Amino acid sequence: MAIHAYTVSDFRENLKAITDDVFDYNETVIITRPKKRNVVMISEAEYNSWQETLHLLGTTANQEALTTSLKQLDHQNTHILTPEDWTNLKLQDDDTDE
Structure with a gap:
């Protein structure tokens, strides 16, 4: 840049x-x-990117979640979700919110 x-x-x-x-x-x-x-x-695209980064790092909980995810990625401790898996997880989350 x-x-x-x-x-x-x-x-x-x-x-x-x-x-x-x-x-x-x-x-x-x-x-x-x-x-x-x-x-x-x-x-504007660069500005929006910075705003998204600030939002993602804006809370301790988000920082910890991102750090955990990066560690999992580094150790190849990951699980790839299919679109169907993602939909099922979302539906399960929606059911527990009620």
Whole structure:
């Protein structure tokens, strides 16, 4: 991932090309402003990815579940579910919620 810095003037002059590069090449752009009031630009897809990561790591329970899953994966202690298995598990969960 490339990071480029532009002044506000340069950014204004090259807005289309810069925003195309952010989207097309997943570049990060820093728009430098006086008094270190800089702004960072990323693509919407990158922003959404960061938000999802923040959500997944947002609670201790989620962090522990992800850590456990990664350990299982590392030790190949996994079980692959078919779509039918997944549906049956979901139905069982729905029955216990009532």
